[in-house]
Structure formats: C-alpha cells, structure tokens
Amino acid sequence: MQIAERGRVVDDVADQIGNTPTVDISQFSPNPDVSLFAKLESFNPTGSVKDRVALSLIDQAERDGLLVRGSGGVILEPTSGNTGIGLALIGRLRGYQVKAVMPESVSTERVQLLQGFGAEVIFSAAEKGTNESINVAKELAHENPSYFMPYQYGNKANPQSHYVATGPEIVRDVPDVDMFVAGLGTGGTLMGVGKALREHNPNAKIVAAAPHPDDKVQGLRSIEHGFIPPILDLDALDARIMVEAEESFFWTRKLLLDAGIFVGVSSGAVLASAIRAARRLESGTIVMLFADGGWKYLSTGIYTRDWSDIQNEVEGQTWW
Numbered sequence: 001m002q003i004a005e006r007g008r009v010v011d012d013v014a015d016q017i018g019n020t021p022t023v024d025i026s027q028f029s030p031n032p033d034v035s036l037f038a039k040l041e042s043f044n045p046t047g048s049v050k051d052r053v054a055l056s057l058i059d060q061a062e063r064d065g066l067l068v069r070g071s072g073g074v075i076l077e078p079t080s081g082n083t084g085i086g087l088a089l090i091g092r093l094r095g096y097q098v099k100a101v102m103p104e105s106v107s108t109e110r111v112q113l114l115q116g117f118g119a120e121v122i123f124s125a126a127e128k129g130t131n132e133s134i135n136v137a138k139e140l141a142h143e144n145p146s147y148f149m150p151y152q153y154g155n156k157a158n159p160q161s162h163y164v165a166t167g168p169e170i171v172r173d174v175p176d177v178d179m180f181v182a183g184l185g186t187g188g189t190l191m192g193v194g195k196a197l198r199e200h201n202p203n204a205k206i207v208a209a210a211p212h213p214d215d216k217v218q219g220l221r222s223i224e225h226g227f228i229p230p231i232l233d234l235d236a237l238d239a240r241i242m243v244e245a246e247e248s249f250f251w252t253r254k255l256l257l258d259a260g261i262f263v264g265v266s267s268g269a270v271l272a273s274a275i276r277a278a279r280r281l282e283s284g285t286i287v288m289l290f291a292d293g294g295w296k297y298l299s300t301g302i303y304t305r306d307w308s309d310i311q312n313e314v315e316g317q318t319w320w
C-alpha cells in the first residue's frame with residue numbers, strides 16, 4: 001500500500017489548507033467515454049473549500065492594512081456557514097474576533113462549529129434567505145465602522161485563492177481537463193478555477209451546479225432571486241445546470257454508499273450536474289469540486305434515509 005504524502009509537520013493547521021486529493025469516480029459516469037474526477041475539499045482543516053477563501057481574504061486585508069494581527073479586530077461576514085467557519089479558524093490563529101451573519105435555518109452543526117471556534121453567530125430571518133444575511137451584515141458594518149467585512153461576494157481575494165491554488169492543483173493532478181463543474185454560491189470557485197483552467201486549455205468548459213429557485217441546497221444560491229455577486233461574471237460560465245434538492249440528496253447518499261465519499265449536499269448537486277453533462281459529451285474528462293464534508297448535514301437525516309422511493313425518478317432525470 002502506498003502512503004499519501006500528507007504526513008508532514010506544519011507550524012499551524014492553516015498550513016494544511018489546500019493540496020486536497022482528487023478521486024476517480026468514473027463509476028458514476030453514464031458515458032463510458034467520459035471520466036469523472038472529484039476534488040475533495042473536505043480535507044481542509046475545517047472541512048470545506050472555504051478555508052482557502054478565508055485565508056486569502058484575511059491575508060489580503062492584512063496586506064492592505066485593514067487588519068492587524070493580534071489586535072482583536074472584528075471581522076464581520078454574511079455567510080451560509082463555511083466561510084464563517086474558515087474565518088473563525090484563521091481568526092483564532094491570528095487574534096481576531098469573528099461575527100457571522102447567517103439565516104436562522106442553517107444546520108445546527110454549522111452554528112455549533114462557529115461557536116466552537118469562538119465566533120459569534122448573528123441570525124437573520126430564515127424565510128428571507130442568504131440575501132437577508134447580506135443586508136443585515138451591511139447594516140451592522142455601517143453602524144460599526146471599525147468592523148472589517150471581507151464581503152466574499154465582492155472581494156477579488158475570493159476567486160484569487162482558487163486562481164492561484166485550487167485551479168493549478170487540478171491542472172497538476174488531472175491531465176487534459178475538458179470540463180469543470182462546481183456549485184454556485186459566491187461564484188468564487190467557478191471564476192478562479194475557470195480562469196486557471198482556461199489559461200491551460202482555452203476550450204475547457206466551466207459549468208455551474210445551481211439549485212432550483214424554489215429549493216434550498218445549503219451552500220448554493222439561485223441567481224434567479226435577483227442578487228448576482230459582483231465577483232460572478234455569468235459570461236465566463238458555459239452552462240448553469242439546475243438541480244432539484246431531492247436529486248442532490250439522492251446523489252449525496254449514493255456517493256457515500258457506492259464510493260465511501262462523505263460529502264455535503266452541494267456535492268450531490270455537483271455530481272447530478274456532471275452526470276447530465278457527461279451524457280451530452282461525446283468523450284472527455286470532467287473534474288468536479290466537492291466543497292465540503294458531510295458532518296455538518298448529519299442532522300438533516302439524508303445519510304440514513306432510504307431514497308429508493310425516488311431512485312427511478314432521479315435516475316430517469318440524470319441517468320441514461
């Protein structure tokens with residue numbers, strides 16, 4: 001058995017951000033000529049891709065003089081959870097207080113993780129979704145000018161983290177990528193990785209997995225609700241594939257049962273989108289980014305539910 005190259009001594013856990021593994025899961029491909037690879041961002045210290053973004057946002061703010069290490073400065077961010085958890089980690093390591101504004105409906109695990117890392121959670125009205133978290137955070141920042149709001153939706157340091165690291169890691173690890181599929185939240189992953197991949201192969205297709213406008217898939221957002229993050233350039237996307245929540249849950253569970261891959265629900269949406277895309281391609285290589293691990297979603301019950309009742313329907317939509 002080969003031992004993976006992860007056993008190295010680091011100064012602190014932030015040094016373990018990035019360089020995540022990629023797994024060949026072509027067994028999920030409906031097309032024998034299309035390979036599917038999944039990059040597992042759950043291997044980051046807090047279990048999500050957003051550790052990369054949090055580190056990049058804080059590094060940039062320090063370079064710009066907006067944050068000073070050890071100063072106890074306050075970082076305030078509207079977040080569906082993962083970015084807040086990443087910020088909370090880096091905040092602990094560098095002496096900042098972190099306040100995260102989230103819809104009241106987020107999973108209890110997210111709230112507990114944030115509080116566990118010492119962050120303060122501020123709730124916005126659940127029924128108004130993440131757009132309301134953004135409004136509340138903006139108001140609070142306005143009332144408290146000393147707070148620093150990284151604002152991942154509009155901060156170039158977000159896509160930049162993917163341009164300088166996530167994308168190049170994919171180019172290094174998977175030869176000849178024809179298509180990249182990731183969930184659409186802020187758009188940071190798709191923009192940053194997309195730019196890096198296209199520099200390597202101008203024909204690489206960049207595809208977003210988006211939730212159905214009426215559905216909630218934690219971590220993803222629908223631009224149909226009217227808010228287009230400033231960092232998101234829709235023209236840079238080749239396609240947006242809409243996935244129903246149930247379909248995302250089905251594939252999330254199947255990933256665990258058939259491949260032992262324990263991921264969050266947005267990864268199920270990404271796999272569903274990639275399966276649809278694979279059907280349309282003649283041949284090629286698709287790389288998917290699985291944004292986080294499943295731990296934060298255990299309380300939803302999706303990993304223990306029997307999904308056989310919707311299997312035919314879902315496989316009819318996404319399978320051959």
Ligand SMILES: Cc1ncc(COP(=O)(O)O)c(C=O)c1O
Pocket residue numbers: 080082083183184185186187188189190218219220264266267291292
């Ligand atoms: C679980 C999960 N998946 C996907 C995304 C989307 O990533 P991005 O913000 O880079 O578009 C997020 C973002 O919050 C997320 O938390």
